Amino acid sequence: MDEIDRNIAIALQQDGSAGLAELAKVSGLSVSATAERVKRLEERGVVRGWRADLDPAHVGCPLLGFVFVNLRPGRDDAAFRRAMSRHEHVLECHRVTGGWTFLLKLRVADLRAFEMFMEEELRGQPAVERIESLLAIATEKETAILPVAPATDEE
Amino acid sequence: MDEIDRNIAIALQQDGSAGLAELAKVSGLSVSATAERVKRLEERGVVRGWRADLDPAHVGCPLLGFVFVNLRPGRDDAAFRRAMSRHEHVLECHRVTGGWTFLLKLRVADLRAFEMFMEEELRGQPAVERIESLLAIATEKETAILPVAPATDEE
DNA sequence: GATGAAATCGCTCCCGT
DNA sequence: ACGGGAGCGATTTCATC
Numbered sequence: 347m348d349e350i351d352r353n354i355a356i357a358l359q360q361d362g363s364a365g366l367a368e369l370a371k372v373s374g375l376s377v378s379a380t381a382e383r384v385k386r387l388e389e390r391g392v393v394r395g396w397r398a399d400l401d402p403a404h405v406g407c408p409l410l411g412f413v414f415v416n417l418r419p420g421r422d423d424a425a426f427r428r429a430m431s432r433h434e435h436v437l438e439c440h441r442v443t444g445g446w447t448f449l450l451k452l453r454v455a456d457l458r459a460f461e462m463f464m465e466e467e468l469r470g471q472p473a474v475e476r477i478e479s480l481l482a483i484a485t486e487k488e489t490a491i492l493p494v495a496p497a498t499d500e501e
Numbered sequence: 502m503d504e505i506d507r508n509i510a511i512a513l514q515q516d517g518s519a520g521l522a523e524l525a526k527v528s529g530l531s532v533s534a535t536a537e538r539v540k541r542l543e544e545r546g547v548v549r550g551w552r553a554d555l556d557p558a559h560v561g562c563p564l565l566g567f568v569f570v571n572l573r574p575g576r577d578d579a580a581f582r583r584a585m586s587r588h589e590h591v592l593e594c595h596r597v598t599g600g601w602t603f604l605l606k607l608r609v610a611d612l613r614a615f616e617m618f619m620e621e622e623l624r625g626q627p628a629v630e631r632i633e634s635l636l637a638i639a640t641e642k643e644t645a646i647l648p649v650a651p652a653t654d655e656e
Numbered sequence: 657g658a659t660g661a662a663a664t665c666g667c668t669c670c671c672g673t
Numbered sequence: 674a675c676g677g678g679a680g681c682g683a684t685t686t687c688a689t690c
Contacts, residue, residue: 347559355560358553362517379658380550381684392559397645398513398554404502404547405510406650410595412604427641434648436541440565440637442572447569449635453647465678480604490552490645495561495610530657531676536667 347392349497350375354383355392359491362396399490407435407453410482411460413468414446421473423447429471435463446478502547504652505530508539510547514646517551554645562590562608565637566615568623569601576628578602584626590618601633 350373357364357372370380387393402408417423430439431448438451455459462477468474503641506526510525512519525535543550557563572578585594587623593606616634623629 353551355555359555360552362551362553367682377683378567378660378685384659390559390651391556392555394532394556396518397517397554397555398510398517398548399550399552400510400514400647400649401546401549402647404545405647407648411638412597427626431642434646436642436644437647438643438644439641441639441641442567442635442637443637446635448641455650480597480599480601482604483599484596486594486603487586487591487608488593488595490554490592492557492560492592492608493562497669532666533668533672534675537674643689 347497350498351392352494352497353384354380355387355494358387358393359494373445381417384427400452406455409454409456410461410485410488411454412480412482413450413452413464414478415450415468415474416476417447417473418447425472425475427473429467433467435459441450482488502652506538506542506547507649507652509535509541510649512647513539513542513548522596526531532589536581548612557608561610564609564615566607566609567635568605568619569633570605570623570629571604571629571631572602573630578628581626581628584622588618588622590614602643 354369354373357369361368364455365385366377366381367383374378375383380404382501396500402410402496408493417426426448427439430436430448435449435452435454435497437451437453440449440481442449450462452463464479468477509524509528512524516523521532521536524539525532528535528538528540531618539548542559554557557565570581572581581603585591590607590609591605592608593604595604596602597604607615607618608620615634619632619634621630
């Protein structure tokens with residue numbers, strides 16, 4: 347992961363459809379050398395995949411909400427975690443520091459769907475003790491583009 | 502946005518490198534008809550772009566944190582919002598319901614970088630009144646793959 | 657590991673239905 | 674609006690440095 351790999355990784359995040367000719371200019375290498383770099387980034391697991399970035403509003407999930415969850419102490423949370431992983435409306439599920447056990451990020455069609463998720467999916471989980479939710483009124487920024495740290499030779 | 506578009510959109514989210522031949526099998530159409538569908542999804546803004554999905558740990562930002570921010574009442578928040586949008590470590594910035602004004606999602610290298618962001622970037626903002634932060638101890642799920650609602654002819 | 661050329665694969669365009 | 678085929682640009686591979 348040298349400076350060249352870093353530039354390639356940054357470029358691929360911003361435009362995955364760039365093409366090797368474009369990437370070669372960014373990296374300063376030849377086309378085939380650039381292709382080799384990209385392939386190795388995939389093999390090392392730096393690049394996990396290639397995805398189309400969709401507009402939430404256009405695919406019927408304009409409402410963004412967060413839900414804090416407290417689980418009953420001593421209870422096994424495996425069932426809860428599996429249930430959250432399976433739900434397509436649960437975009438994120440993190441165990442967090444502070445007063446709550448988990449923080450969920452949800453995308454749903456409307457308030458009705460949001461409430462239905464909480465009542466049926468969360469209250470239905472036996473391990474769930476208490477929940478608190480909040481809605482995004484406006485989104486200033488929402489990206490999956492990661493900051494790529496400069497040239498630390500760690501893998 | 503019929504059922505065919507929906508299937509294409511779902512496939513493109515899961516594997517954006519699929520290729521039209523693969524997509525044609527999913528959609529049940531010919532290659533050229535599928536290409537036309539994809540093009541129109543881009544034109545309508547359903548597909549916003551194509552991106553490589555990177556592993557946060559491999560690019561030097563393994564630490565995930567959330568920060569709640571309260572702004573001083575009556576203050577203009579434009580400067581704050583612009584500052585957050587510019588920061589590459591701020592992945593998300595939402596105005597939210599409840600006791601806080603904004604919720605930020607951050608990706609940084611380590612605790613030192615996390616603290617530095619809060620002290621220098623947030624405390625440095627004149628509009629910022631109060632903040633509260635929490636860290637992700639473990640991530641059960643973190644995806645940008647959206648649920649695509651079935652066949653609502655809206656656009 | 658990088659380069660440049662050759663072969664192969666997949667996309668794009670066009671026309672017929 | 675869909676399907677098929679020709680043309681072309683792209684990627685991938687290979688020999689060489």
